[in-house]
Each structure stands twice: as structure tokens, then as C-alpha cells.
Amino acid sequence: MNLGQWIGLIAIILSLYILWQIKEVLLLMFAAIVLATTLNRLARWFQRWGIRRGFAVLLAVGIFFALIVGFFWLIVPPFAAQFHELTYRVPQGFERFNSWVNTLKTQVPNQLVPYIPDIDSLIQQAQPFINRLVGNSFAFVSGSLEAVLKILLVLVLTGMLLANPQAYRKVFVRLFPSFYRRRVDGILDKCETSLGGWVIGALIAMGVVGLMSVIGLSALGVKAALALGVLAGFLNLIPNLGPTMSVVPAMAIALLDAPWKAVAVLILYFFIQQAESNFITPVVMAHQVSLLPAVTLIAQLFFVTFFGFLGLFLALPLTVVAKIWLQEVLIKDVLDEWGHNSKKEAELVIVSNSPGLDDPWGENNPDIHAERSIDDAVQQED
Structure with a gap:
């Protein structure tokens, strides 16, 4: 290679290294683009009914924040009440455990009494774990503050993109050679359509999972069934990990009533998760964005490995956009034209x-x- 080729290779390597170092910022920017695209499509739907652009954007943003406020209004009060109940149920459970241990000590031989643990010995054994948990709580608080700042950054970027989306789109298109700009503009249209299809599919899957959870929890007589169902539907946005996270509060609340309810909730969520992962999401996503189930799973593993939790949360929209660009640029414009x-x-x-x-x-x-x-x-x- 000559000097110019070596300089070009070094420039490409440095560019890839810089992009890798700012990967988290790029993911936050992509999250803002997805949210802005969704709200922009909603605003354009309002414009079809004769509403002006500015008022349509304000209406779309208002609906978005109303959904967020409604979500926390449904979730926080029931969980706060259950947590308050848990604060006095736990000491009662400790007292019952102590009385049961004392009764057991009177019924077993004296040789076995030292081997029967009481509540004090259990607390002493759990002390290292408690200390570790308290130490991690500070990291959790700092991580929560960092998450809040990231959410605010995404919301600010979304507002900027939503105010004048065409200007940012033109800047992105001008990064390509002049002969390819019309092609890039068409690819962006397809990406916008596919992202809209993914949002609709995700909302359908969330609604079905939430409805099944509410019906099942209500049939079992679990308290705060509506809040738990809404939480299960929202966490369904996080592939694989979300359903596992949603079963923990449901089992904890069911355990306040009876142990068998906690087991029943676990079985219920297992069947809901199987129905969601094997039927609901594959069918909906295949219909909306034409994603194969195996491709979806591989993409989730890839993005969570390289980008962590944020990559897992954005795995499906990233896969949708990557599929469009690979299909249009690599396959149609390069491989299909190879040798022609x-x-x-x-x-x-x-x-x-x-x-x-x-x-x-x-x-x-x-x-x-x-x-x-x-x-x-x-x-x-x-």
C-alpha cells in the first residue's frame, strides 16, 4: 500500500475507536431518534385531521407525558401501600419463626438443639450480605441519578429533533455523496416506516401481556392486580429480562396473603411468558417488521454483550434499522449489482x-x- 492508503486505513481505525468510546452517547441519540420518530408520526396523523403542525406536536408530546404520569399514578400508590404492609408483616413473620423454633427445640433431642438455627444466628450469618447490600445501595443511588440524567438528555434531544426533523435529516443526507443522497433519503423513509411498525407491534404485545396478567392476577385474588399488570406490560419492552423482573413484585405481594399464591403467580407468569415469547411477539413482529424470531434472539444477545443493558433495551429497534440498511445498501446496492x-x-x-x-x-x-x-x-x- 502507498502512503495515502496507509493514512486512510489509520483514519478508519481511529474513527472506529472513537465511535466505540462514545457508544453510549450514540445509543442515547438513537433512543431520542426512535422517540422523536414515534411522536412525529403521531403528530403527522393529527395533521391529517387538519390540525396545524405546532399544535399537533404539542398534542403528541402531551399524550406521551400523560401516559407516563398515568403509569406512575397506577403503579406507585398500590406499591407504596403494599410496601407499608410489608414493613409490619416482616417483623410478624420473624416472631412466628422464633416461636416455631422454640417449639421445635422442646420436641427434639437435646443433642440436636445446638444445630437448630434461631433468628439471631440467621441475622449474624446474613450480616456480610446485608453490609454488601447497604454498600451497593449507594452505587444504586448514584446509578439512579445517572439514569435520570440520561433520561433528561434523551427527552431534550427528542424535543430538538421533533421541533424541526427535516433540518436534521438534510444534514445527515448531505454526509453522503451527491449521487447517493436520493437513495439515502428513500432508505430513511423505509427506516421510519419500519420503526413505526415496531412501535405498533410493541404496543400490541404490551397490551396483550398486560391484559393477560391483570386477568390472571385478579382470578388468583392478588392485590394491586391492575398495577402489576400494567407493570408487566411495560417491562415487556425489555426482551427476556423484563418478564423476569415483573414476576418479583407480583410474587412478593402474593406472598403477603399466602405462600401458595406466590407459587401460583410464578406459574401464571411462566405461561404468559411462554405465550409472549413463542407466539405473541414473533407473530406480531413478523407481521409488522418482518423479523425472524431467531434473528431477534441473536440480535438481543449481540447488543447486550457489546452495549449492556441499554443495548438490550434498544435491541429490537436497532435490529430493525440495521436490517433496513443491510438489505438496501449491502444486498441491493452492492451484492445484487456485483458483476453487473x-x-x-x-x-x-x-x-x-x-x-x-x-x-x-x-x-x-x-x-x-x-x-x-x-x-x-x-x-x-x-
């Missing part, structure tokens, strides 16, 4: 040499003159 240009050049050489040796360029061929006159007319029109 050489064939066309060969055909041109054969046609140009067909008049004979005395006329190698076909100057006396009337067909070629007609083709050239058509090309000249087209160029003059352009």
Missing part, C-alpha cells in the same frame, strides 16, 4: 466492435447514431 457492471461493459465492447474493423467505433452504424441522438436529447433536457 462488468457484463454491461462487455456488452458495450461487443456492440461497439460489431460494425467491422474499418469502422471500429460504429460511426457509420445508424442504430448507434439513433441511440446517441436520444442520449443527447436526454442530457439536454436534464
Whole structure:
């Protein structure tokens, strides 16, 4: 390689290294783009009904924040009441455990009494774990503050993108060569359509999971069934990990009533998760964005490995966008056209040499003159 090629290679390596270092910022920007695209499609839907752009954007943003406020209004009060009940149920449980241990000590031989643990010995054994948990709580608080700042950053970026989306889109398109800008603009249209389909599919899956959870928990007589169902539907946005997270508060609240309810809740959520992962999400996503289930799972493993929890949360929209760009640029524009240009050049050489040796360029061929006159007319029109 010459000096210019070495400089180009070094520049590519440095660019990839810089992009890797700011990967978290890029993921936050992508989250803002997804949210802005969703709200922009909602605003354009309002515009079809004759509403002006500014008021349509305000209406879309208002609906978004109303959903957030409604979510916390449904979730926080029931959980606060259950947590308050848990604060005096736990000491009662400790007292019952102590009385049961004391009764057991009177019924077993004296040789076995030292081996029966009481509540004090259990607390002493759990002390290292408690200390570790308290130490991790400070990290949890700092991580929560960092998460709040990231959410605020995403919301601010979303507002900026939503205010004038076409300006940012034109800046992105101008990063490509002039001959390819119209093609990039079409690819962006397809990405926007696919992201809209993913949002609709995710909302459908959330609604079905939430409804099944509410019905099942209500049938079991679990308290705060509506709040737990809404939480299960929302956490369904996080693939694989979300359903596991949603079963913990449901089992904890069911355990306040009876141990068998906690087991029943675990079985209920297991069947809901199986229905969601094997039927609901694959069917909905295959219909909305044409994603194969195996591709979805592989993408989740890939993004969670390289980008952590945020990558897992954005795995499906990232997969949707990556699929569009790979399909349109790599497959259609590169692989499908591989060798076609050489064939066309060969055909041109054969046609140009067909008049004979005395006329190698076909100057006396009337067909070629007609083709050239058509090309000249087209160029003059352009």
C-alpha cells in the first residue's frame, strides 16, 4: 500500500475507536431518534385531521407525558401501600419463626438443639450480605441519578429533533455523496416506516401481556392486580429480562396473603411468558417488521454483550434499522449489482466492435447514431 492508503486505513481505525468510546452517547441519540420518530408520526396523523403542525406536536408530546404520569399514578400508590404492609408483616413473620423454633427445640433431642438455627444466628450469618447490600445501595443511588440524567438528555434531544426533523435529516443526507443522497433519503423513509411498525407491534404485545396478567392476577385474588399488570406490560419492552423482573413484585405481594399464591403467580407468569415469547411477539413482529424470531434472539444477545443493558433495551429497534440498511445498501446496492457492471461493459465492447474493423467505433452504424441522438436529447433536457 502507498502512503495515502496507509493514512486512510489509520483514519478508519481511529474513527472506529472513537465511535466505540462514545457508544453510549450514540445509543442515547438513537433512543431520542426512535422517540422523536414515534411522536412525529403521531403528530403527522393529527395533521391529517387538519390540525396545524405546532399544535399537533404539542398534542403528541402531551399524550406521551400523560401516559407516563398515568403509569406512575397506577403503579406507585398500590406499591407504596403494599410496601407499608410489608414493613409490619416482616417483623410478624420473624416472631412466628422464633416461636416455631422454640417449639421445635422442646420436641427434639437435646443433642440436636445446638444445630437448630434461631433468628439471631440467621441475622449474624446474613450480616456480610446485608453490609454488601447497604454498600451497593449507594452505587444504586448514584446509578439512579445517572439514569435520570440520561433520561433528561434523551427527552431534550427528542424535543430538538421533533421541533424541526427535516433540518436534521438534510444534514445527515448531505454526509453522503451527491449521487447517493436520493437513495439515502428513500432508505430513511423505509427506516421510519419500519420503526413505526415496531412501535405498533410493541404496543400490541404490551397490551396483550398486560391484559393477560391483570386477568390472571385478579382470578388468583392478588392485590394491586391492575398495577402489576400494567407493570408487566411495560417491562415487556425489555426482551427476556423484563418478564423476569415483573414476576418479583407480583410474587412478593402474593406472598403477603399466602405462600401458595406466590407459587401460583410464578406459574401464571411462566405461561404468559411462554405465550409472549413463542407466539405473541414473533407473530406480531413478523407481521409488522418482518423479523425472524431467531434473528431477534441473536440480535438481543449481540447488543447486550457489546452495549449492556441499554443495548438490550434498544435491541429490537436497532435490529430493525440495521436490517433496513443491510438489505438496501449491502444486498441491493452492492451484492445484487456485483458483476453487473462488468457484463454491461462487455456488452458495450461487443456492440461497439460489431460494425467491422474499418469502422471500429460504429460511426457509420445508424442504430448507434439513433441511440446517441436520444442520449443527447436526454442530457439536454436534464
